[in-house]
Amino acid sequence: MLTKIKNWLDVRIGLNTIFQTHVLDYRMPKNTNILYTLGFIAVIAYATQAFTGIILLIYYIPHPDHAFRSVQDIMTQVPYGWVFRQMHAVGSNLMIMVAMLHMVTVFLMGNYKRPRELTWVGGVLLLILTIVFGLSGYLLPWTQLSYWATTVVTSMPTAFPVIGETVSQILRGGDHVSETTLSRFFALHISILPPLYLLFMGIHLFFVNRIGISATPFGKADEEKRPLTEYKRKTYPDGYPYYPRFFQKQMYMMMAYFTVMFFIITFLPTLYFPDEANVPADPFNTPQEVRPAWYLLAPYQLLKLIPNKFFGIMLQLILVLIFILWPVLDTQQEKNVLKRPVLRGVFLSLIALWVILLWWGRS
Amino acid sequence: MVGEVIMRGIMRYGILSWILLFLLPSLGTAGYKKDFEDAFLTKPWAGEQIEENVCISCHASQTMKPEFQEITEAWQASWHAQNRISCEHCHGGDPRDAALAMSPQRGFLGTPKDKDVPEFCGKCHIGILTNFLESGHGKALKAGEKAPNCVVCHGSHNIQKASIDIISEQLCTKCHSYERAKIMKVALFVIETRISQLEQRLQKLKREGIYPGADEKSLFSTQAEFRTLFHTVDANLVRSRTDEFTSKLDQIDKNIQDTYHKLRFRKNLSAFFMMAFACMGVIIFLLTKTKDE
Secondary structure (H helix, E strand, O other), X not given: OHHHHHHHHHHHHOXXXXXXXXXXXXXXXXXXXXXXXXXXXXXXXXXXXXXXXXXXHHHOOOOOOOHHHHHHHHHHOOOOHHHHHHHHHHHHHHHHHHHHHHHHHHHHOOOOOOOOHHHHHHHHHHHHHHHHHXXXXXXXXXXXXXXXXXHHHHHHHHHOOOOHHHHHXXXXXXXXXXXXXXXXXXXXXXXXXXXXXXXXXXXXXXXXHHHOOOOOOOOOOOOOOOOOOOOOOOOOOOOEEHHHHXXXXXXXXXXXXXHHHHHHHHHOOOOOOOHHHHOEOOOOOOOOOOOOOHHHHHHHHHHHHOOOHHHHHHHHHHHHHHXXXXXXXXXXXXXXXXXXXXXXXHHHHHHHHHHHHHHHHHO | OHHHHHHHHHHHHHHHHHHHHHHHHHHHHHHHOXXXXXXXXXXXXXXXXXXXXXXXXHHOOOOOOHHHHHHHHHHHOOHHHHOOOOHHHHHOOOOOXXXXXXXXXXXXXXXXXXXXXXXXXXXXOHHHHHHHHOOHHHHHHHOOOOOOOHHHHHXXXXXXXXXXXXXXXXXXXXXXXXXXXXXXXXXXXXXXXXHHHHHHHXXXXXXXXXXXHHHHHHHHHHHHHHHOOHHHOOHHHHHHHHHHHHXXXXXXXXXXXXXXXXXXXXXXXXXXXXXXXXXXXXXXXXXXXXXXX
């Protein structure tokens, strides 16, 4: 039966050819490592978020009078609703972690270098979209935690002169986080961001496929030093086939991803749900500790530390800009970060700074 | 080749110049635009939505006598403030209109006389008012004798969450001997202790990620109903209804236990998923190794 279906499809769309070309004959560079699977894990994370999100959407009510109650109903009344909610909440944090880790590894392996500048830019935009996903979803349960974290985050643009207040007002739909903010964030989270993310993901994957995978600079170096005068897809005729070896690596990492997810759900179920996350939002009662989600803690702390808010926000925007345009700014041909002590030092210092600011912001 | 180098140079330095163009004016503006800074820094970074209340702003001002200023501080630390019971809820008036805030036309009641305090508090604490007026304290107060009203035991502006600790030798012996009050306290002890334990368990459930809203409401109403009993200072009445309240609290206790049971099931199920994924991961890893060999 299965063979019949396969044959039926093959004579119509050339299924076997697609499988042969893109799976069996597709060759990976010999020195790829497990970190090459992180992009795939980010896709799996997104798919998990989409699936669990759709389940939550069936029961969630985006209104301040009902949002908290509906989320609690998902947790206590809907059969196995808690699994989907926990997977969605833990998954959102893991997805941001995976995306960040993917960017860091790509950076360290110099895989952003020409001709892959556009792939990098697409990747950074996807990371920003992932963070916006997290930010917009954070408000939806309408808890004290989400309400006040959103208040803080939507205050951040006010540091920008002239248009800052307007940006903040547009985000909130008024002076304070309110019913309008919830509606806006809900619309953003479920109907604007998903297609936008899919579009950027499609573009990113198109670039990856079109330009070809970049080999790691470690081990046998594979640096593209040819003059960039014409399009040429990078292939590895002497590499190993994607299926089954690299596919197995991807599956192995996927299992590791879900193992980590269920480890957190089992042993640290309140990791992302502190006490304030279990209390309905109260605009008239500020909790003792107000802070944004961990992935926005470093920029928030930096903004708090710099007494001049305008300079603080400009510095951050410029850092983001440098991050996006890094492949254009870094024109050195050497891919191996081990042979570039200055870049390695600066990069490690930035990571250390980010961790310190995050930790500082927590305390 | 030369063209490519020139283009690369333009791209690199062009972008750097563009960044500098943005950064330098921002530094310049940062240094000199004091007006902007003042305007920004005076804004609350994550401001609480504070309801406009002219009673508080006026009473807290320096123009008031110190004893009037203390009223706002006492209220801010009170159980009423925590539950957003504000000045106008007890004293009437209009907290949004400074000119007519204390106008009788806006329902301003002012400070009640000692004997009117029970009705003053009883606007909200209805059951307790009825119960209190039936008590020796209430009857004596209404007869114009020297007797305690609500604020004598509970305080007024700095009122805290009620507990049986209020019934104390120190407080009761200000007017009479402690024996009867002690018998009353013993009669209340079982239910009050149970209520306090259940409150703690519900708090713990919240920390576990469960919001026990229905049980919290049920406990609150049981507690409120129980408190309508004992202002008569009749220990026999309390004892006669202790079983009834015990069964209500048992139900809440059972619900909490059921929730913990569900939490255990959840933990086991997610642990199963974790193990399943981990095992599949190990199998795939071993398969990869086999292929490598």
